[in-house]
Amino acid sequence: MCEPAPNELVILGIGNDSRGDDGLAWAFLDALEGDPHLQAQLLYRYQLQPEDADAIAQAKTVVFVDATKDPLERGFHWQSGLPERQPQVHSHWLPPSAVLGLCQEVFGTCPEAYILAISGEQWELGQGLSVPAKKRLKAALRFFRQWLLLSSSLNPAHTTFLPPR
Amino acid sequence: MGQKIVIDPVTRVEGHGRVTLRLDEAGKIEKALFHVIEFRGFERFIQGRPFWEAPVLVQRLCGICPVSHHLAAAKAIDRIVGIDPENLPYAATQIRRLLHYAQTLQSHALHFFYLASPDLLFGLEAPKEKRNVIAVAQEYRELARMGILLRKYGQELIQAIAGKKIHGIAAIPGGVQKGLTTKERDRFLKGIDLPSIDTVIEWSKASIDLMKDYHRKNREWMDDFATYPSGHLGLVKEDGAMELYNGRMRAIDSSGAIILPDIPDYKYLDYFAEGVERWSYLKFPYLVERGRENGWNRVGPLARINVCDYIPSPLAEAERLEFFEFSGGKPVERSLYYHWARLIEMLHCAELIRDLLGDPAILGGELTATGKRRPVGIGVIEAPRGTLIHHYQVDEKGRIERCNLIVSTTHNNEPINRAVQSVANRLLDGTRKITNPMLNQIEIAVRAYDPCLSCATHALGEMPLKVELLDETGTVIDVRTRPE
Numbered sequence: 195m196c197e198p199a200p201n202e203l204v205i206l207g208i209g210n211d212s213r214g215d216d217g218l219a220w221a222f223l224d225a226l227e228g229d230p231h232l233q234a235q236l237l238y239r240y241q242l243q244p245e246d247a248d249a250i251a252q253a254k255t256v257v258f259v260d261a262t263k264d265p266l267e268r269g270f271h272w273q274s275g276l277p278e279r280q281p282q283v284h285s286h287w288l289p290p291s292a293v294l295g296l297c298q299e300v301f302g303t304c305p306e307a308y309i310l311a312i313s314g315e316q317w318e319l320g321q322g323l324s325v326p327a328k329k330r331l332k333a334a335l336r337f338f339r340q341w342l343l344l345s346s347s348l349n350p351a352h353t354t355f356l357p358p359r
Numbered sequence: 360m361g362q363k364i365v366i367d368p369v370t371r372v373e374g375h376g377r378v379t380l381r382l383d384e385a386g387k388i389e390k391a392l393f394h395v396i397e398f399r400g401f402e403r404f405i406q407g408r409p410f411w412e413a414p415v416l417v418q419r420l421c422g423i424c425p426v427s428h429h430l431a432a433a434k435a436i437d438r439i440v441g442i443d444p445e446n447l448p449y450a451a452t453q454i455r456r457l458l459h460y461a462q463t464l465q466s467h468a469l470h471f472f473y474l475a476s477p478d479l480l481f482g483l484e485a486p487k488e489k490r491n492v493i494a495v496a497q498e499y500r501e502l503a504r505m506g507i508l509l510r511k512y513g514q515e516l517i518q519a520i521a522g523k524k525i526h527g528i529a530a531i532p533g534g535v536q537k538g539l540t541t542k543e544r545d546r547f548l549k550g551i552d553l554p555s556i557d558t559v560i561e562w563s564k565a566s567i568d569l570m571k572d573y574h575r576k577n578r579e580w581m582d583d584f585a586t587y588p589s590g591h592l593g594l595v596k597e598d599g600a601m602e603l604y605n606g607r608m609r610a611i612d613s614s615g616a617i618i619l620p621d622i623p624d625y626k627y628l629d630y631f632a633e634g635v636e637r638w639s640y641l642k643f644p645y646l647v648e649r650g651r652e653n654g655w656n657r658v659g660p661l662a663r664i665n666v667c668d669y670i671p672s673p674l675a676e677a678e679r680l681e682f683f684e685f686s687g688g689k690p691v692e693r694s695l696y697y698h699w700a701r702l703i704e705m706l707h708c709a710e711l712i713r714d715l716l717g718d719p720a721i722l723g724g725e726l727t728a729t730g731k732r733r734p735v736g737i738g739v740i741e742a743p744r745g746t747l748i749h750h751y752q753v754d755e756k757g758r759i760e761r762c763n764l765i766v767s768t769t770h771n772n773e774p775i776n777r778a779v780q781s782v783a784n785r786l787l788d789g790t791r792k793i794t795n796p797m798l799n800q801i802e803i804a805v806r807a808y809d810p811c812l813s814c815a816t817h818a819l820g821e822m823p824l825k826v827e828l829l830d831e832t833g834t835v836i837d838v839r840t841r842p843e
Contacts, residue, residue, distance in 0.1 A: 280488045299493065
């Protein structure tokens with residue numbers, strides 16, 4: 195794991211690497227782990243749960259990464275995440291918007307948030323990542339690293355995501 | 360003409376359930392059935408696998424209580440490698456207990472604060488937007504914070520012992536892999552980035568105070584709701600104390616008389632059988648001597664507090680005594696008191712964790728033992744939701760030939776059906792439509808048992824309650840589902 199930097203960037207990968215392309219988000223984190231160009235806390239999750247509100251409460255920025263069944267034009271989709279005050283919640287697991295909403299309600303703060311969805315194909319037990327998913331993973335990683343560089347140059351608050359030169 | 364109502368799916372439970380209410384010609388409930396429609400498979404999946412894999416494989420049944428399955432399987436596998444519980448090294452026993460209490464603490468916190476508290480705080484008529492933990496956070500910020508951090512404490516302790524919060528590995532045949540470091544121990548004692556164990560105890564007590572306040576204001580409702588006579592089953596120590604990790608099996612009847620006299624857990628098959636019904640994948644365990652109709656038992660926090668003679672930790676024992684003031688010392692058979700009993704157990708676990716954190720044995724020492732191989736292993740523990748039985752038979756090469764799992768929710772199958780029938784009888788008198796408050800109350804009855812339907816059927820799949828109303832010919836006259 196990367197050395198945690200709890201006040202800066204937290205990346206939550208949601209999925210299960212025993213179930214085919216549902217392992218995309220964890221593979222995304224695996225690819226970032228040990229990356230000398232990144233300072234972030236990487237958190238592996240099967241599902242998001244209420245206590246994840248505590249995990250992100252100290253962060254400036256949080257990125258939720260998850261696989262999706264939806265076909266996406268570039269193979270992945272990047273969007274801002276916003277806290278929701280009245281999400282549909284039926285169990286102990288939560289969508290990112292609810293975790294952000296809970297963070298706002300309980301801890302009085304909410305980090306800047308993004309959601310990265312990567313398109314998958316197969317979801318059965320024991321399958322690894324599909325060939326198309328591996329290609330989309332590479333593209334998503336390339337995009338994320340570019341975003342990191344760009345946002346760090348535009349937003350002084352993000353420079354701490356990168357190690358000092 | 361008779362009619363039938365179906366609720367599908369039941370929400371804020373772990374798994375996918377469905378309720379069918381069949382009305383007679385007079386519009387009264389003829390039968391209420393709580394169906395579990397997920398498919399059961401783990402007992403078959405692991406046939407042919409080497410026995411030492413069982414504690415790792417079977418915990419995949421569940422993402423909420425994997426530690427319970429891990430430890431029940433480990434206890435069974437200990438016996439296969441020739442180690443009875445009393446011969447497990449002391450340090451290994453203490454580390455396993457610490458893991459087990461952390462699991463029970465986090466599971467009870469999850470159920471009360473995340474799933475059940477909206478029912479108690481917002482009432483039966485609350486709109487769906489308010490029936491979740493976010494709404495709790497909006498109106499009861501400190502309570503939500505307490506719930507989140509109590510669960511986090513348990514989860515972090517599990518991770519420290521087993522390497523991961525979910526599906527970690529701590530137990531191995533005849534022992535455990537490792538203990539805690541001094542630094543890890545101090546983190547949980549003093550609360551460096553977590554609440555300290557003293558704060559966990561204080562918050563657990565505060566949550567019981569909240570429950571008692573609710574009880575003061577709603578006693579009539581709590582006393583009348585889904586109340587019916589039953590047997591109660593749980594583990595106890597030799598002196599009758601509440602026991603969660605390793606004890607003897609005791610059952611009592613509705614009057615409090617002992618009907619299963621503290622038997623050794625490995626003899627369960629001499630006393631229990633499992634019935635089946637064509638409308639559910641979930642089996643119906645019962646005491647053979649009392650038969651399928653009368654031999655079923657509640658399990659879980661309410662049953663455990665009913666069967667034990669006392670709780671061996673001072674604060675929880677004081678709460679137990681107060682709890683029984685309201686029943687005149689007799690077994691409590693009111694379903695909503697499950698929540699209260701659950702919180703008393705949460706406090707008990709917090710006290711036990713504090714004691715274990717003060718025991719140097721959890722830092723290491725002799726961690727494994729070996730013995731002479733046996734063909735059969737049975738492990739029984741009190742999981743958060745109730746008595747959990749794992750039973751394995753292996754061949755001469757150590758491959759699993761047969762596996763039988765009797766999961767907590769399986770024991771509670773008949774009680775949940777009775778609870779639904781009790782509530783439906785009161786609500787549906789002459790009514791032929793499923794209203795929202797009706798749906799809420801049926802869910803509240805099911806939820807009191809904290810059922811884990813994924814565990815009970817060992818399912819893979821999605822979660823969510825469906826209620827159907829049928830006439831006597833089987834025609835559906837109303838259906839409500841959640842999520843809508």
